[in-house]
Amino acid sequence: MTSILKIVEEQFDVRFSYGDSTVANITITPPxxxxxxxxxxxxxSQHTNLIFNDLSGRFISIEPNDPKPSxxxxxxxxxxxxxxxxxxxxxxxxxxxxxxxxxxxxxxxLPGLIEPDILQTIQSLPGIVSSDELISNITMRGGTxxxxxxxxxxxxxxxxxxxxxxxxxxxxxxTETVNVTKNGTRAKYGSGVSGLIHIENSSERASQFTAGxxxxxxxxxxxxxxxxxxxxxxxxxxxxxxxxxLVSPTYDAYFERIFSDSELNSTRKLSENDNFYFYDxxxxxxxxxxxxxxxxxxxxxxxxxxxxxxxxxxxxxxTESTRSELDQTSFAGGLSFxxxxxxxxxxxxxIYFSNxxxxxxxxxxxxxxxxxxxxxxxxxxxxxxxxxALDKNxxxxxxxxxxxxxxxxxxxxxxxxxxxxxxxxxxxxxxxSEAEFTSNSKNTYLRIGLRGNYIEKFExxxxxxxxxxxxxxxxxFRAEFLAETKHQSITQIIDLQQDFFGIEKxxxxxxxxxxxxxxxxxxxxxxxxxxxxxxxxxxxxxxxxIKTVDGINxxxxxxxxxFQFETDTGFYKIKGVEMLLQKRAGDFSTxxxxxxxxxxxxxxxxxxxxxFANNLDITHVVNTSLSYxxxxxxxxxxxxxxxxxxxxxxxxxQDPDTRGIEYASPxxxxxxxxxxxxxxxxxxxxxxxxxxxxxxxxxxxxTNTTNIINRYYTLNDNDEVIENVNTALKLTPNFxxxxxxx
Numbered sequence: 103m104t105s106i107l108k109i110v111e112e113q114f115d116v117r118f119s120y121g122d123s124t125v126a127n128i129t130i131t132p133p134x135x136x137x138x139x140x141x142x143x144x145x146x147s148q149h150t151n152l153i154f155n156d157l158s159g160r161f162i163s164i165e166p167n168d169p170k171p172s173x174x175x176x177x178x179x180x181x182x183x184x185x186x187x188x189x190x191x192x193x194x195x196x197x198x199x200x201x202x203x204x205x206x207x208x209x210x211x212l213p214g215l216i217e218p219d220i221l222q223t224i225q226s227l228p229g230i231v232s233s234d235e236l237i238s239n240i241t242m243r244g245g246t247x248x249x250x251x252x253x254x255x256x257x258x259x260x261x262x263x264x265x266x267x268x269x270x271x272x273x274x275x276x277t278e279t280v281n282v283t284k285n286g287t288r289a290k291y292g293s294g295v296s297g298l299i300h301i302e303n304s305s306e307r308a309s310q311f312t313a314g315x316x317x318x319x320x321x322x323x324x325x326x327x328x329x330x331x332x333x334x335x336x337x338x339x340x341x342x343x344x345x346x347x348l349v350s351p352t353y354d355a356y357f358e359r360i361f362s363d364s365e366l367n368s369t370r371k372l373s374e375n376d377n378f379y380f381y382d383x384x385x386x387x388x389x390x391x392x393x394x395x396x397x398x399x400x401x402x403x404x405x406x407x408x409x410x411x412x413x414x415x416x417x418x419x420x421t422e423s424t425r426s427e428l429d430q431t432s433f434a435g436g437l438s439f440x441x442x443x444x445x446x447x448x449x450x451x452x453i454y455f456s457n458x459x460x461x462x463x464x465x466x467x468x469x470x471x472x473x474x475x476x477x478x479x480x481x482x483x484x485x486x487x488x489x490x491a492l493d494k495n496x497x498x499x500x501x502x503x504x505x506x507x508x509x510x511x512x513x514x515x516x517x518x519x520x521x522x523x524x525x526x527x528x529x530x531x532x533x534x535s536e537a538e539f540t541s542n543s544k545n546t547y548l549r550i551g552l553r554g555n556y557i558e559k560f561e562x563x564x565x566x567x568x569x570x571x572x573x574x575x576x577x578x579f580r581a582e583f584l585a586e587t588k589h590q591s592i593t594q595i596i597d598l599q600q601d602f603f604g605i606e607k608x609x610x611x612x613x614x615x616x617x618x619x620x621x622x623x624x625x626x627x628x629x630x631x632x633x634x635x636x637x638x639x640x641x642x643x644x645x646x647x648i649k650t651v652d653g654i655n656x657x658x659x660x661x662x663x664x665f666q667f668e669t670d671t672g673f674y675k676i677k678g679v680e681m682l683l684q685k686r687a688g689d690f691s692t693x694x695x696x697x698x699x700x701x702x703x704x705x706x707x708x709x710x711x712x713x714f715a716n717n718l719d720i721t722h723v724v725n726t727s728l729s730y731x732x733x734x735x736x737x738x739x740x741x742x743x744x745x746x747x748x749x750x751x752x753x754x755x756q757d758p759d760t761r762g763i764e765y766a767s768p769x770x771x772x773x774x775x776x777x778x779x780x781x782x783x784x785x786x787x788x789x790x791x792x793x794x795x796x797x798x799x800x801x802x803x804x805t806n807t808t809n810i811i812n813r814y815y816t817l818n819d820n821d822e823v824i825e826n827v828n829t830a831l832k833l834t835p836n837f838x839x840x841x842x843x844x
Contacts, residue, residue, distance in 0.1 A: 103128040103150070105309030107164075110146075114139045115192075115208065120164035124152065126393040177445055177491070183544055185572070185580055186636055186643075188686060190226055190693055191729070193218075196634075198540070198547045199570050200584050202227055202282040206274040210691070210731050213740025214780025216318060216800035216836045220301060221262060221270040224282050228645075228680035228695045230297075231723055233747050234811045235359075235830050238267030241718050242284055242297035243649055244676035244701040246658060248594035248608070249624070251294025254301045254434065255386070255400040258293075260458035260479045261432040264343070264380040264406055265320075266360050266606050271382050271404045271432075273339040275314055275325045278304040285630045285647065286570035286584030289534040289551030290487065290501055293590040295626030295651050303386050305398060307335040316796075316840030319350040321380070337386040346379040355834040363812075363828050364604040375411040380404075394442040399435075400454075406430040408605075424465035428603060432458045436483075446491040456481040460609070462602040475602055476512035477609035479592075481505065496539050499551075503532040507592060509612045526612045528591050529558045536568070545574040557591060560615065562623065564589045578637040582645070585629045593624060595657040599666070622653040622671055641684040641693075650675045656705060659717050662814035663750035664765040665708055672705030674716050689731050697723040708768065715748040715769040734786040742780070746773030749813045752823050763815055763823055773813060776830070779804045789841070798838045806833040 103125040107118050109132065116139065133145040143154045143162070155163045161184055165177050184203070186196035193208030206218035215222055221237035224230055232239050239247050252259045254272065264271050283291075283298040291298055308327045315324035323341035330336050345353050357378070384402040391397055408428040413421055436454030443449065462475040487501035510525040536551030551568040569585040594608040601607040613623045632645030652673040656665055678699030685692055701716035708714075727740035748769030756764050782800035789795055803809075812828035 103130065104306065106130070106132050106146075108308065110139075110142055114142070117161050118164055119161060124164055124166055125150075128152075177494075183540065183547070185574075186634065186641060188691070189641070190682075190684065190695075190727070191691065192731075194223075198544070198572050199288075199549055200283070200286045200572070200582055202284075204280040204282065206277050206280070211729055211736040211738045211782055211784060213727050213729075213738045213782055214778075214800055214802045215782055216784075216798045216838045217316075217840075218274040219270045220272050220274055220277060220280050221299075224280070224299065226725060226727075227282065228682055228697050228723075228725075229284055229647075229678070230282075231697075231720060231744065233718060233720060234828070236263070236267030237270055238263045241720075243628075243647065243678060244674065244699060244716060244718055245296030245626075245649075245651060246594070246718065248592075248610075248658065249294060249296035249590065249626070249651065250299060251291060251297070251590075252299045252301075253291075254402055255303065255398075255436065256300075256438065256452055256483075256485070257400065257402075257434040257436050257454040257456050258481055258483065259402075259432065259434065259456065260481070260610060261404055261430060264382070264404070265356050266406060266430070268356050268360065269320070269380075272301055272402075273323065273325060273341060273382065273384060275323075276303045276327075276337055276339045276384065276386075278302055285586055285628050285649075286549075287568060287586050287588065288499075288549075289536040289553045289566070289568050290485075290499065290503075292503065292505075292530075292532050292553060292555060292566070292588065293592070295588045295590050295624055303337060303384075303400075305388060305396070307333075307388055307390065310844065312842075312844040314840060314842040316838055318838040319352040319836050320345060320356070333391075334387065334389045337388075338384070340381070340383045342381040343379045346377050352834055352836050355831055359829075359831050360605060363826070377409040377411075378407065380406045396440050398438045398440075400438075401435040402433065404432040426465050426603065427461075427463040428605060429461045430459075430606060431461075432456070447488070449486070449488045451487070452483070452485045454481075454483050456483070458610070460602060460606060464603055470517050472516045474512065474514040476510065478508075478510040479610045480508045480510075482507075495541060496537065498535070498537050500535040501533075503534070505530050505532075507612065509592065509610050511609055511611065526614060527559075528612050530591065531556045531558070543574075547572040555589065557623070560613075560623070564623075564625070578635055580634045580636070582632040582634070583630070584632075587625070587627045589623055589625045591623050593621065593655065593658045595621070595655060596660055597657065599662060619669065620671065621655050624651060624653040626651040639686040641682065643682045644679065645681075646677075646679045648675075648677050656708070659703075661717065662812075663768055664763075665768065668708070670705045670707045672703055672708070674701060674703050676701040676716070690729070691731075692726070692728045694726045695724070714767070717769065718747060719769075720747050721745045735784075737781075737783040739779070739781045742776070742778045744776050746775055746810075748772050752815050756823060758821075763817065773810050776809045776811070777807055778802070778809065778830070779807075793841065793843050796838075796840045796842070798840075800836045802834040802836070803831055804833065808832070 128150050130149045133142045147154055151167045153165050153167050183198040184195045185198050189196045191212055192210040193205045195203045197203055209218045225232055229243050231241050242250055252262055262271055279302050281300045287298050311328055313326035321341050321343040325339035328336045382404045387399040389397045410426045413423050434456035438452040440450040458479040460477040464473040484504045490498045492498055506529045508527040512523050514521045532555045534553040538549040540547050549570040553566040555564040566587045571583040573581050591613040595611050596607050611621055613621050628649040630645055630647035634643040656670045676699055680697045682695045701719035702713040703716050704713045723744040725742055729738035749771055750765050750768050751771050753764045753766055780802050781804055784796055784798035786794055786796040809830040810827050811830045814826050815823055818824050
């Protein structure tokens with residue numbers, strides 16, 4: 103029965119929600135492919151004694167036809183109601199609770215993306231942007247990337263990208279859903295004061311073997327879903343770049359973007375030889391112990407490696423060969439167990455371990471130094487969760503979570519001799535409870551929750567209320583109110599801009615109460631109100647928000663001005679409005695989004711305590727796209743524009759007796775506007791009844807516009823102020839070819 107439901111989902115672009123026990127041991131002849139969706143559902147209902155409930159035109163719940171239950175139990179509604187389908191693109195939906203749900207396998211096409219890169223895709227959403235195009239610097243409503251909680255199968259990830267932030271490290275071809283939350287987060291999720299990104303693979307067994315493989319101008323990859331027994335399935339995926347063996351135009355553009363401002367681009371070098379590659383691997387094992395009980399095991403590994411040989415001229419004008427190395431590695435593994443005690447109650451438990459490590463070995467010839475740097479994060483998590491249907495409209499979710507996080511930072515220099523090794527550990531307990539109400543008509547939705555957190559080391563307790571309200575009115579309008587408070591006790595800081603060669607200069611650090619180097623617990627609060635109109639292919643939406651994040655350490659903000667070597671604690675406050683206009687007509691789809699925001703810092707010891715613009719304050723952002731889909735051919739073009747972010751200029755007249763650079767008021771100027779035009783196209787061919795091939799072409803920055811994404815100032819050997827600029831990707835083509843089997 104499960105295999106038939108999968109075929110119907112693909113044929114009619116619908117999704118079924120059901121318990122394993124509901125369809126277990128049901129065997130029927132598949133319905134005719136000539137049937138309409140309504141005819142298909144009628145056929146299935148007649149031959150299975152099941153009830154198919156159309157929830158939204160795309161999501162359909164399945165329940166047994168049992169008119170005389172033995173006791174008044176209620177079916178759990180664990181699938182969030184979709185209120186907006188095809189949000190920006192097919193495969194992106196907005197749920198009734200305010201989350202954005204992304205289904206990579208349902209994607210049509212997005213401009214500039216040759217494949218459904220998860221973390222590139224979410225940057226199309228209003229309020230989410232990367233000021234320097236890196237997915238490792240995603241900003242959600244003004245927050246730094248480390249303020250985003252990124253989960254893979256419930257396990258926290260501390261590394262998310264390849265090529266040091268240009269490519270998402272998660273394989274989209276096994277990913278079932280990606281849920282993005284900007285506000286109103288569920289009480290079961292802690293940390294991440296800016297937002298939540300939760301990536302999940304399929305948890306339902308497929309009845310048949312499916313697989314696929316492909317390559318582009320950077321890497322080759324493959325995936326497979328393998329039925330092992332009648333009760334178990336193995337999912338595997340792997341990707342490996344060939345950048346260490348073959349150089350492509352895409353690699354050249356990426357390499358220039360990442361390494362142009364690093365120590366490895368020394369002006370004193372005579373020759374160089376770089377060897378860079380990346381890979382990722384993931385696996386998931388599903389075992390249905392019985393129709394009501396499931397066991398899952400997950401594992402993921404992510405790796406980036408750079409070896410860099412240089413021949414340079416030393417102070418005596420003699421040549422010397424050196425090697426520098428940089429490795430960035432993550433792995434995470436976990437077990438989860440879920441069971442349905444009865445029709446109205448289910449429970450789950452999970453244990454996981456997540457590890458991140460960044461190692462740098464830098465041979466600095468000019469200074470005669472060997473520098474070793476290491477940043478390691480070890481995260482052990484345990485969760486117990488119970489979901490109970492109190493009646494047909496009201497669910498109650500309660501649970502307990504334990505996290506023990508250890509962070510190690512090592513710095514070892516041979517000349518002058520210096521070694522620092524610091525390891526800190528924080529253990530946090532959390533208890534949460536949440537009630538969720540949905541009216542019979544699905545017009546009214548309310549979720550209210552409370553999370554209590556206790557940090558053992560500090561003996562601090564943090565209470566975090568969460569709220570989500572959604573109300574439909576006048577047939578096609580919906581109003582939404584979201585609110586939350588959250589905290590986090592781990593952040594990324596920058597000691598020096600040249601840490602780890604200046605390529606990956608951020609290092610994770612736990613909150614502490616050290617007098618000389620305090621890193622406080624970060625606390626955030628946010629409220630937002632939105633209105634949406636959805637009718638006849640038109641979608642018009644607007645959402646306003648106010649967000650405050652307190653306890654930020656200045657070293658986590660990437661200052662490159664008078665505050666670069668200073669440490670202070672402060673907060674930022676951002677006010678913004680996000681607007682979206684979208685129209686779908688037949689095979690055409692177009693949308694225009696605009697975001698306005700004002701994001702200001704306030705530090706007690708910076709700028710005389712007066713507020714000034716946040717380093718990530720991008721006041722205006724405009725995205726627009728036009729796509730066309732005709733059967734197996736898809737094409738899209740999109741324009742991305744945003745105003746420049748702030749930077750600080752030096753004073754025109756420098757005092758020669760002052761060490762360092764004298765600056766004007768912080769963030770007194772803004773970079774030039776950013777403008778990028780992207781295009782992409784794909785075409786799919788059927789090779790046989792069970793296989794198909796897809797080719798794709800994309801061009802990032804079609805007009806080859808030079809976009810400045812950073813400007814800062816340094817002193818040369820003569821103590822003269824010089825200007826440095828970083829530019830975004832130039833024209834970057836990519837090509838892919840993929841084959842699918844089922």
